[in-house]
Amino acid sequence: MPENMSKEDGPSRSACFTFTIDSILNLKQRQDGARLDALKEQRDTGSRTERRESAAPLTAASSPEAQGAHGPEPQQQQPAADTKAAVKKKTRTIFSKRQIFQLEATFDMKRYLSSSERACLASSLQLTETQVKIWFQNRRNKLKRQLSTDMEGPLAAEHFAEAGKNTQLPSFYKDSSLLGGCLLPMPFPVVYPTANAAPYIYFSNSAKYFGLFDGD
Amino acid sequence: MPENMSKEDGPSRSACFTFTIDSILNLKQRQDGARLDALKEQRDTGSRTERRESAAPLTAASSPEAQGAHGPEPQQQQPAADTKAAVKKKTRTIFSKRQIFQLEATFDMKRYLSSSERACLASSLQLTETQVKIWFQNRRNKLKRQLSTDMEGPLAAEHFAEAGKNTQLPSFYKDSSLLGGCLLPMPFPVVYPTANAAPYIYFSNSAKYFGLFDGD
DNA sequence: TGAAGTGCCGGCCTCTTGA
DNA sequence: TCAAGAGGCCGGCACTTCA
Secondary structure: OOOOOHHHHOOOOOOOOOOOHHHHHOOOOOOOOOOOOOHHHHHHHOOOOOOOOOOOOOOOOOOOOOOOOOOOOOOOOOOOOOOOOOOOOOOOOOOOHHHHHHHHHHHHHOOOOOHHHHHHHHHHHOOOHHHHHHHHHHHHHHHHHHHHHHOOOOHHHHHHHHHHHHOOOOOOOOOOOHHHHOOOOOOOOEEEOOOOOOOEEEOOOOOOOOOOOOOO | OOOOOHHHHOOOOOOOOOOOHHHHHOOOOOOOOOOOOOHHHHHHHOOOOOOOOOOOOOOOOOOOOOOOOOOOOOOOOOOOOOOOOOOOOOOOOOOOHHHHHHHHHHHHHOOOOOHHHHHHHHHHHOOOHHHHHHHHHHHHHHHHHHHHHHOOOOHHHHHHHHHHHHOOOOOOOOOOOHHHHOOOOOOOOEEEOOOOOOOEEEOOOOOOOOOOOOOO
16 A cells, blocks of 8 residues: 555655654754665665655665664664675664654554654654664564563454554555644553443553653 | 555454445345455455455355456356366456446545445445455546546646545555445545645546446 | 564556457 | 556565574
């Protein structure tokens, strides 16, 4: 799905308001990197119809990695593009606390993002959309694992699927249209009504916000 | 999309009620073929978690084509599976008028179907889900082309995208939950509210229903 | 520990084919 | 004419890798 559809979603939407959490938190950091995922993100640009209103025209060279984190300090661990086919050592970016906080808060609201919501959140966090996408993917997986171990039983996974099925989340073609596709993360417990059981409430690791407030 | 997600949608949903249009139209046809798309549909069965509550266990052999149409008459044009690797001549199934009618009516309601809606409609029409999926795909394309020529301008396509974006449509993860994922096609004009323009009304070829009522 | 890589699946789109 | 094939893109999931 959904993609191709991004065609119907990406270009003409521009649902990203500038008053996002960023402006609220007043944490305007650098505007440099945090773009192009080089290999995969580029083909994104090559879609049929134009898509993605991303600024930078993707300057073919340099910064092959998306190191969209770590406050103002440069902190590049990529091979500096010495040779053409750089070794491309697998880097592990560390998201800032502000980014994690916002991602977690958003995750509490909904576990799946529409493309426009993703774009909005990404630009708000100075991350690539792919990074946000992957973060949510990994986060979902983490949640699933946590539930499996917490509930110590095969039903855990079902609860997860159950909750994820009839509730939340978007579609590739249309977003929740709340705030025009933008989310304002608010750390509240989320209720996941299940189809055949009493509403299942998950407080999403209530302690995860602790220690995330003191700057990056 | 979705897929993978069909995992969360397929198995535990069973949202297909038996009072579908079929029971209304009292057109219980044969229950035989109209399944397995052989090549592609089969891997569907091989998904990670079980999915699809389809009856027939997919008997490896015979009926490689999905000829889910044409009233009671057999009408098979496939190579009868004489040799193992039959020539597999490209067949062109002709849907019955009843099937077309129902598909068109459903299409008027929404131009994209969730997996459960698709499953429901498919079983209701004795067609494979793939056939329904492809039909909707081709129908969407047809609509788009019609709009392009009708409006004689480059804006037509945009209107289509515009309409398809903020309106309808499902998601891979959750369906409209109307009637439990089942649709009751009702030939009414559909209103496609656009984001930045007055609601765009499309009467979906008002004459297309003519001549579709007289039996198969 | 967790961002990212890999492999597989399904859907959608566009264009094309051939009964 | 139109169901279906083919090629290409995207997102999701499971599982793995390694700074």
